[in-house]
Amino acid sequence: MDNLVISNIRQRPLRSAISVLGVALGVTLVMLFTGLSRGMSDDLQRRSSNVRAEIIFTRQGSFTGTTTANLSTKYVDLLKNVEGVESVVPVIRHFYASGVWGVDQVEGVDWDSFAQMSNVRLVQGRGPKAFNEIVIDETKASRNHPVGSSVKLYGDRDFKVVGIYAPESGARAKLTLEAMQTFLEAPGKCSYILIKCKNPADQIAVAKRINDQLPGNKVQLTADFFPSIENSIPGLAIFMRVLVVLAAVVSALVVMLAMHTTITERTREIGILKAMGASRRYIISEIEREALAISFMGLLVGFALAALAGFGIHKATGLIFEFGGWWALTAAIIGLAGGALGALYPAARAANLDPVTALAYE
Amino acid sequence: MAIILKAENLEKTYRVGKVDVPALRGIDLTVQEGEFLAVMGPSGCGKSTMLHLMGGLLTPTNGRIIIDGEDLTAASDSRRTDIRRRKIGFVFQRFNLFPTLTAEGNLRLAERIHGNGSEDPDRRREILRMLRLEDKMHHKPLELSGGEQQRVALARAVVNRPAIVLADEPTGNLDTENSALVLKMFRELNDRFNQTIIMITHNPEAAAACQRIIQMRDGHIV
Numbered sequence: 277m278d279n280l281v282i283s284n285i286r287q288r289p290l291r292s293a294i295s296v297l298g299v300a301l302g303v304t305l306v307m308l309f310t311g312l313s314r315g316m317s318d319d320l321q322r323r324s325s326n327v328r329a330e331i332i333f334t335r336q337g338s339f340t341g342t343t344t345a346n347l348s349t350k351y352v353d354l355l356k357n358v359e360g361v362e363s364v365v366p367v368i369r370h371f372y373a374s375g376v377w378g379v380d381q382v383e384g385v386d387w388d389s390f391a392q393m394s395n396v397r398l399v400q401g402r403g404p405k406a407f408n409e410i411v412i413d414e415t416k417a418s419r420n421h422p423v424g425s426s427v428k429l430y431g432d433r434d435f436k437v438v439g440i441y442a443p444e445s446g447a448r449a450k451l452t453l454e455a456m457q458t459f460l461e462a463p464g465k466c467s468y469i470l471i472k473c474k475n476p477a478d479q480i481a482v483a484k485r486i487n488d489q490l491p492g493n494k495v496q497l498t499a500d501f502f503p504s505i506e507n508s509i510p511g512l513a514i515f516m517r518v519l520v521v522l523a524a525v526v527s528a529l530v531v532m533l534a535m536h537t538t539i540t541e542r543t544r545e546i547g548i549l550k551a552m553g554a555s556r557r558y559i560i561s562e563i564e565r566e567a568l569a570i571s572f573m574g575l576l577v578g579f580a581l582a583a584l585a586g587f588g589i590h591k592a593t594g595l596i597f598e599f600g601g602w603w604a605l606t607a608a609i610i611g612l613a614g615g616a617l618g619a620l621y622p623a624a625r626a627a628n629l630d631p632v633t634a635l636a637y638e
Numbered sequence: 639m640a641i642i643l644k645a646e647n648l649e650k651t652y653r654v655g656k657v658d659v660p661a662l663r664g665i666d667l668t669v670q671e672g673e674f675l676a677v678m679g680p681s682g683c684g685k686s687t688m689l690h691l692m693g694g695l696l697t698p699t700n701g702r703i704i705i706d707g708e709d710l711t712a713a714s715d716s717r718r719t720d721i722r723r724r725k726i727g728f729v730f731q732r733f734n735l736f737p738t739l740t741a742e743g744n745l746r747l748a749e750r751i752h753g754n755g756s757e758d759p760d761r762r763r764e765i766l767r768m769l770r771l772e773d774k775m776h777h778k779p780l781e782l783s784g785g786e787q788q789r790v791a792l793a794r795a796v797v798n799r800p801a802i803v804l805a806d807e808p809t810g811n812l813d814t815e816n817s818a819l820v821l822k823m824f825r826e827l828n829d830r831f832n833q834t835i836i837m838i839t840h841n842p843e844a845a846a847a848c849q850r851i852i853q854m855r856d857g858h859i860v
Contacts, residue, residue, distance in 0.1 A: 280747060283738035548734045551695060552794075553723025554751045555716060631695045635734070 281566045284538070291534060292570060298530025299574025299615055300581055302523035303607045307582030309519050310603040312589065313512065315596035326445035327498060328394050329365070329470035330479040333486065334494045345370075345462040351469055351490065358489055360482040362474040365389045366466035368456040369447060372430055382429055383447040384456025384466075387411065393472050394445045401439030407455040411439035416448040419594055430459065470498075520610055527574070527614030531567050535622040539563070546626045547634025556627035563623035564616055571615025575608055642801055642834050643669040643692065648701035650687050650857075661687040663857035665701070669802070672832040674824070676845035679854035685838045686806055688854070692836065693726050693804050694718035706801040723752055727795030727803045731810040733787040735779040741790045742775040745797050752798040765793045768830065769823050785816030792823055796833060803827070805837040809844050821847045 285292045335347045345368050355364045368384040387403035401423040404411055412421055417440045421427055426434045457463050473482050479497060487495045549559055586597025648665035651658050661684045669675055677685050690696040692703060694710050703710040706725050710718060735744050745762055766772050769789045779787050788808060795803050809817035821844055827833040845851045853860050
């Protein structure tokens with residue numbers, strides 16, 4: 277063994293391991309939070325992008341983040357008569373308390389119309405007909421919900437899975453519009469109406485016509501209606517940045533503490549280095565190299581822990597975890613930079629030690 | 639022979655609290671190239687302080703030290719470090735090897751510090767052969783006897799061809815047999831490589847191995 281950095285790391289395996297875990301903790305936090313946020317956002321985007329309608333028609337002031345069935349289905353026929361409209365599908369989106377994360381959603385639709393408009397197909401079974409029948413997408417089905425099984429919605433109410441569809445589009449479970457209207461005691465109502473244009477390139481002109489002919493409602497383009505979670509939740513981007521800074525601080529503090537202890541323990545060795553003619557720059561670079569080696573190991577462990585935790589969370593809750601290249605790079609930079617910065621003060625302190633005092637250190 | 643070290647009116651006073659404690663009170667010393675010099679004297683007489691001044695680990699309160707033509711006392715801290723790296727090799731009573739490195743690792747570290755990565759394996763092998771350490775290269779210090787550790791420390795001190803080796807009681811922690819062996823190595827280095835050595839010792843037998851002995855008392859050479 278002739279490498280001081282590696283031999284020093286190996287000399288104190290427990291302390292090195294704790295330092296590595298400290299850096300890994302910061303990296304894991306960044307990767308996990310951003311991975312889950314990105315996974316959920318991309319999942320929502322993916323499902324939303326599979327809604328092929330170009331326009332969404334709602335009541336003015338309605339909020340789609342909660343169950344709202346305040347739009348009359350009488351607009352369905354009126355919308356069909358607007359020039360440029362090919363088809364319309366009324367939808368009730370219902371949010372209900374469920375699962376580990378507290379909220380889930382289900383949609384009430386006329387299955388055949390919805391399937392035709394959104395280009396989804398049944399891969400097993402058939403569409404819902406009775407009030408207690410639902411179809412689910414393949415992701416939900418993969419969580420032990422085959423055709424014929426029952427799924428609880430609205431608390432304890434059992435629904436029978438009669439079909440599995442693909443690709444995923446909107447909420448993962450769908451029942452008939454009539455069933456949903458009945459359960460919500462909202463006959464003749466829906467949350468919004470999906471509108472498919474004859475020519476998608478004319479969607480802005482069609483939207484304007486709808487707005488002119490049916491004033492007092494809200495006409496939105498689908499592209500604007502389903503923004504990414506990161507853009508739609510106020511402060512999420514700031515939260516992520518705060519998280520990154522905190523992770524960097526955690527990494528830096530752990531490495532600083534570890535290196536500070538190391539320097540104190542190795543005071544005499546630093547004195548020897550000085551007696552051998554090692555410059556301040558050499559001593560700082562040796563300590564920085566050790567910190568960077570620890571940080572690099574922390575990075576690898578952090579990525580592995582994040583991947584494991586993401587997999588575990590997905591298995592336990594169904595939430596999707598995605599490794600983002602940009603965030604991985606960010607985590608790598610903060611892990612390494614945090615370690616390097618954390619070691620800077622102990623390194624400078626070591627470089628400035630008086631050699632005679634250091635050599636006499638017991 | 640050329641003068642390799644010259645100390646003129648060397649003074650060193652330590653400040654302990656509010657009290658000035660003089661350690662060296664005006665030392666004049668000239669050492670020729672290839673000389674093997676012993677410094678003797680009672681504890682607290684200033685031997686180690688003088689050695690640390692000559693090695694650039696301390697700065698004098700007054701006076702001048704010139705090593706191999708370079709004025710150590712006029713140099714900045716980084717310049718002194720540079721002179722130390724190029725011209726001085728230290729051997730300590732407590733060996734001061736890096737415990738996590740093998741014997742070879744300790745030597746290679748010295749080479750790296752000295753030469754920005756350039757190493758001289760021939761020189762290393764020659765030194766190791768002379769100090770009879772060839773079969774100990776892959777041992778860590780704790781796996782070596784005291785005598786072997788001190789020989790590794792000696793090898794580390796001379797591997798980069800320093801102008802002067804400064805040894806602070808190198809046999810102080812060794813038994814009689816190992817002391818004799820280490821002293822023999824010092825003599826061989828001096829004979830074969832014309833290595834200049836200044837050695838502090840309390841041991842008259844060790845001093846007897848040297849070409850010249852100076853005695854110190856109360857911060858003076860007597």
